[in-house]
Amino acid sequence: MARMDVLPVARAYSDIAGLVAAPPRCRNCAVRDSALCSSLDNRELSALSDIGRRRTIPAGQVVSWAGDASSSCANVVNGTLKVTATMADGREQIVGLLFPGDFVGQLFSDETSLTVTALTDTDICSYSRTAFEGLLDDLPRMERMLLKRTMASLNEARDRMLSLGRKNAQERVAGFILDLADRSGREEHDGSIHVHLPISRGGMADYLGLTIETVSRQLTNLKSAGIISFAKGDRECRILDRDQLEDIVNPA
Amino acid sequence: MARMDVLPVARAYSDIAGLVAAPPRCRNCAVRDSALCSSLDNRELSALSDIGRRRTIPAGQVVSWAGDASSSCANVVNGTLKVTATMADGREQIVGLLFPGDFVGQLFSDETSLTVTALTDTDICSYSRTAFEGLLDDLPRMERMLLKRTMASLNEARDRMLSLGRKNAQERVAGFILDLADRSGREEHDGSIHVHLPISRGGMADYLGLTIETVSRQLTNLKSAGIISFAKGDRECRILDRDQLEDIVNPA
DNA sequence: CGGAACGTTGAGCATAATCAACGACTGTGG
């Protein structure tokens, strides 16, 4: 056997007393414990890593166009993506936002119906769709995790159908801010909650089924009411009165 | 061994040369080849059948309330159900319609967030959620089928997000009729397409994120334009000009 | 410095909601 200092790279994949180390690319991966990979042991992870490839996508670039062949899927490692449905005349609806740890791709289908675009510089771990599907047969825990996540996405989508179908502009904007707060809000020493808005006003409009102007006006309203605060044109927002925000989202 | 004419009932479950017959309840089931069960061989089907129970739900009755414990799931055998999300003040959005062969239930979750209601007298094959989840571990083909169906539902939900967020009333109503035509329309000898509307005007409103009056007016508009026809207040509808309907749904 | 994004604000308008009335049909009870 080669000594480890002689073949340090090879060692990563070698089997020592039945144990396998994580592949080098995965070892310090930010989403090793939250993405689908978290369902895998090191041996399984190696198999997945073998078909995976790290890619960096610059902000604004489209990862996959609606209508393209569904040839790949990926885990989001870093950054933010939007998933959009569009009409022939250009109307656009953001049907999902993707954050680190999320899975993206249309499996078991030869064509995509949605467009995926990077909102920030984004790192993904990308797989050939067919290779991934093939591996899925041998990784039941990952398949189960994917099933659970898909079900969660479906629930989320249904929540948003209620928003888009039945809520007014103020309720939609307030709900969006609260959702963000629940996902990634940081409570400050003064009790306010700091929220980073991952998308522009135009993005919020496309997400909420509104126009830019309406979103801007509703944010201004909430600010005037002392419920939130933000610097003019800023993507950083502070929730000053969460209770009132919740009253708006869930009226009697 | 007992001769088969001595124990005819037992024979259904007996193993003859390694083969198992389908459980009696399943043998003439209308959805044996389309529901999740279609992924199972007779032996597996027996295991599923053992934990299943046939129920008939009268039209109008709620099968499961949002907020209830998620204690069961089911295959739809016959009839139509609606899945709704509601707000505290009564606003309602239909997030899905269920037809024979569809699966219903929130797995891997202790509480439901959606209400399921029978629109017609409905037969379902109902399972304890935990028992079903347990069985899923041993039925990989069924799990895979469930995964595919959940993904399909997610795609459908995202399509509807585009409708609810970005389409006007006429486009939503026209799109709804076309979707129904694709699902269950019957082409007539004269080239028209016969479509049965599975829900009332109020149901269509709740499905499309509109009001009853707006739905009624849009249907009248389509009738006046000679694109569809229906008797006043009728749930049967004929598409006279499918191309024009498609032009409405997908404008340049 | 000029242009392009982006966000805000105002004025006017269009779409769909609201409020209201009415006809058709169904089932119930007198």
Add this chain to the structure above:
DNA sequence: CCACAGTCGTTGATTATGCTCAACGTTCCG
């Protein structure tokens, strides 16, 4: 049998919500 209430669908008048169009300020970058 008929009167009645209840449900469902249609249609009209009015209103309100959010869209469209427009102008303007700021920031960023070539």
